[in-house]
Amino acid sequence: MRLTALDEAAEAIGLRKNQAVAEARAICPKLDVVEEDPAADRRLLDGIADWCDRYTPLVALDGRDGLFLDITGCTHLFGGEKALLQDVLSRLFQMGIDARGAISSAPGLSWGIARFGNGGVIADQEMELVLSPLPVAALRLEEETVAALQKLGLKQVGDLIHAPRAPLARRFGAHLLLRLDQALGLDEEPVSPRRPVASLSAERRLAEPVQAEEDILHLTGQIALSLKTSLEERGTGGRAFELVLFRVDGRVFRVAAGASQPLRDPSRIAALFSERLHAVHDDLDAGYGFEILRLNVTRHEAFDAAQEDFAGDRQKHVSLAGFVDRVSARLGEDCLQSFHLCESHVPERAVIAAPAIRTLSSGKGPEKSGVSWSRGERPLRLFPRPEAVEVFLAEVPEGPPESFRWRRMLHRVSRSEGPERLAMEWWIDGPEAGARDYFRIEDDTGHRFWIYREGLYGQLPPPRWFMHGIFA
Amino acid sequence: MVQAPMAREQLFALREEIARLEGKPVPAMAAARQEALAERGGRDREKPRLSLGISMLDEALEGGVPLDGLSEIRSSCLRDATASAGFALAISALMQRQAAADATPILWIADRVTAMEAGVPYALGLKDFGLDPQRFLHAAPRKLDEALWLAETAVESGAFAVTLLEVKGNPAHFGLTESRRLSLRARAAGRPLLLLRQSGEEEASSAALRFLVEPAPAAIRLLPDRSMLGGSIGNPVFRLTLEKSRNPAPLSLILEWNPHDRQFFPAREQARPPLKRTAHPGSRLSASLNRPDRPQEMGAVLAFDQAS
Incomplete structure (x- = not known):
């Protein structure tokens, strides 16, 4: 186990990051070690980022412990850059968060100054001046690059600024120069905000x-x-x-x-x-x-x-829209739905239910007016999922059943119409999907059902019967 | 002694207020005002009602189904849920046609359990039934409280030609108080509200009317030359019982709904459906002849209705 983060008191004793816990305990036996919880850290950072929305809508996360705030055009609301920085830091301090901040025209420079410098507001003219004495780690580089630079004696950013660029690029790659340019404000670096910016x-x-x-x-x-x-x-x-x-x-x-x-x-x-x-x-x-x-x-x-x-016709439309809005806001969008017909002959696909709030303003919705193929009558209530029916006697090969058992109740068929054969859509269901033969059936108590047979008699697998809807 | 007339006046005022809320003819004190109004308004002051086009039924309903209040339609078991829904939707189609501009939609507030047991309204079926699926909104609230709030808001908004509230059984949270509240809201807004009680018992409610709907064998299809197509299933037929109305005599009749004309017709009584079969016939084994009878079982065997 190693130390990953220290508070001020621990730093004062002389503990370091990446130190083994046993070694740290040897230095200070009363050490209070808390296990690291990256998820909680992340939640805290998210919470702070949310809170920072009070300054600007453009807040971006930076790694595990930083935030970028794009305050372009926002400073005058807080009495200038200095006052804004003061406000952020003092409010965070009051909340018990030890934060450092810097304002400059380049995100890279602000990053370096906040972490390795003294913070504060950096004017455009003194960017190079402030950056030069900082260690090379202030350029947001990988650890190996930093170590390699230090081995060569290039310890401060100032050393890099004045070094010839071509050999640096050849040795350390273009990334180093990109970071350097970004810190100096020579290269544009966009900050990508956490949330979409409201119009x-x-x-x-x-x-x-x-x-x-x-x-x-x-x-x-x-x-x-x-x-x-x-x-x-x-x-x-x-x-x-x-x-x-x-x-x-x-x-x-x-x-x-x-x-x-x-x-x-x-x-x-x-x-x-x-x-x-x-x-x-x-x-x-x-x-x-x-x-x-x-x-x-x-x-x-x-x-x-x-x-x-x-005539007040518009008033009626407004009251309908107002009702839809109220219901959708209170009970959720999916609560209130309107039906739209589609060009499909498969019963469950012929109708789409869409939230009314989406379709109301577009008027007709996605419907096409020319839905006019010839079809039989459709039931008033449809089961979202067809229910299996036990059929005892049916005319072979493709007649209606004589009697069937549905939900533990025996129904004797007195009249029937059909079959209406509906082939499944091969472009969706594949060529294997069998056709359905639908029958309108009335039993001897006057209940009218819509049942179908999937498959044919004399073939394998044997046909199965389903209840798909009820007529009024 | 001075307070007595004051108190009486207050009492009259309260009575008048209650009568006005309930829409009943105001007694005594306001009678004169009522007369004056009746002279001026004539028949316009009559409450708006929807005639069903059947003279016997309309007479019993005092002109038809009220267009500004709560009416109840009931089915005795979930098997009949589609029949009662069909009758309610047929009335809705008539109401929608009568509503101005013909563009006001219908709101169906569904019940979750009934939707699982009896299916959900199907747009193509609605179309075949004489309704426009584009002017049909379907609401699926999760709880009864939400459904009641929806019904109240819908009636108040005045955006719907008719609001249908489907309820399963006789829930404890939907008693006389709630139905009275809905009824008053509907009356205040001047909008019809149909309560569809699926698989429910008769219950005291604030609805002016209550129908019991049962399915009946369908009419036979007519061929173009007016001959009957034997064995065919034509227009839906409902067996109606008017359980509650101002008219004391219960009324039972059979109606055919013609979706194409959007009109009710009286239907002929076809073959009477057989009585309900029971799951247990109720008969016991015959007693044995040459042996002592087996001991009587405890309790009685009851013939329950077959589960649906």
């Missing part, structure tokens, strides 16, 4: 944290009102929204809600979240309250403004 977002920072659901909803309505003008400028309405709630102690909750139509109306957006918050009620622990509320528009679509007419 629009607005937020409210509160002096006094809020806890009550009504307050949250009221504020959501206000934020939605401030988003309305931006949506109008773009001529769009939001289809998917995300409410981000920053709790005082640093925890971040995200509540997503979808709409069946592009929305702009603040009251309807707030109504979406009213159902959603009701649904996630138990998971949303307000604790000491939320200090920042942010509303993101994660997906938006063209909004066709329609003029109200006197």
